[in-house]
Amino acid sequence: DAKTTQPPSMDCAEGRAANLPCNHSTISGNEYVYWYRQIHSQGPQYIIHGLKNNETNEMASLIITEDRKSSTLILPHATLRDTAVYYCIVWGGISNFGNEKLTFGTGTRLTIIP
Amino acid sequence: DAEITQSPRHKITETGRQVTLACHQTWNHNNMFWYRQDLGHGLRLIHYSYGVQDTNKGEVSDGYSVSRSNTEDLPLTLESAASSQTSVYFCASSESGTGYYNEQFFGPGTRLTVL
Numbered sequence: 001d002a003k004t005t006q007p008p009s010m011d012c013a014e015g016r017a018a019n020l021p022c023n024h025s026t027i028s029g030n031e032y033v034y035w036y037r038q039i040h041s042q043g044p045q046y047i048i049h050g051l052k053n054n055e056t057n058e059m060a061s062l063i064i065t066e067d068r069k070s071s072t073l074i075l076p077h078a079t080l081r082d083t084a085v086y087y088c089i090v091w092g093g094i095s096n097f098g099n100e101k102l103t104f105g106t107g108t109r110l111t112i113i114p
Numbered sequence: 115d116a117e118i119t120q121s122p123r124h125k126i127t128e129t130g131r132q133v134t135l136a137c138h139q140t141w142n143h144n145n146m147f148w149y150r151q152d153l154g155h156g157l158r159l160i161h162y163s164y165g166v167q168d169t170n171k172g173e174v175s176d177g178y179s180v181s182r183s184n185t186e187d188l189p190l191t192l193e194s195a196a197s198s199q200t201s202v203y204f205c206a207s208s209e210s211g212t213g214y215y216n217e218q219f220f221g222p223g224t225r226l227t228v229l
Binding site: 036101105 | 204
């Protein structure tokens with residue numbers, strides 16, 4: 001699975017959109033981009049994933065660049081409860097069929113400021 | 115509702131003692147994972163299992179063992195606890211074999227202190 005690079009920390013004002021970047025320049029064609037978050041002292045929680053198209057769900061949007069070398073997780077209207085560590089993970093998908101372990105890096109610590 | 119639980123939630127033990135952390139899931143997932151989390155290291159994979167009787171070593175498996183005798187449980191054993199194993203331990207499970215979807219469901223964690 002390709003490695004990812006994320007900024008160690010970011011701040012965002014409450015009510016504004018939080019845009020969390022992730023670089024994955026060595027991603028291969030069948031690898032997915034996954035995002036998880038970990039709110040203080042809790043277990044990580046899945047947010048969203050995508051292959052090459054932009055994705056949106058009730059929690060967030062995921063924008064993947066056309067060359068797939070980077071992506072951005074967008075929390076459209078950040079609240080204080082979005083303060084957490086956000087992990088960007090690349091996983092091999094069908095090429096890793098039957099190999100579902102994930103590699104968590106150190107993520108981005110997002111702080112929402114009132 | 116299906117869930118994944120860990121016990122105990124907090125444990126203090128002494129160096130050299132054997133400790134077992136329990137993980138139980140009712141999702142009927144084939145995949146189960148154990149991670150440890152230390153400041154500055156994120157989550158690191160200790161052991162994982164893709165089904166009954168299957169176990170595999172992760173990146174930090176030394177000093178730990180697991181066994182999988184049924185689908186629901188993956189206990190983690192520290193054979194001889196060391197102070198370096200003081201950490202927060204998370205268990206997770208996921209569905210297997212979709213090839214495109216990989217959501218892991220995490221337990222609440224166990225905080226282990228080795229004195």
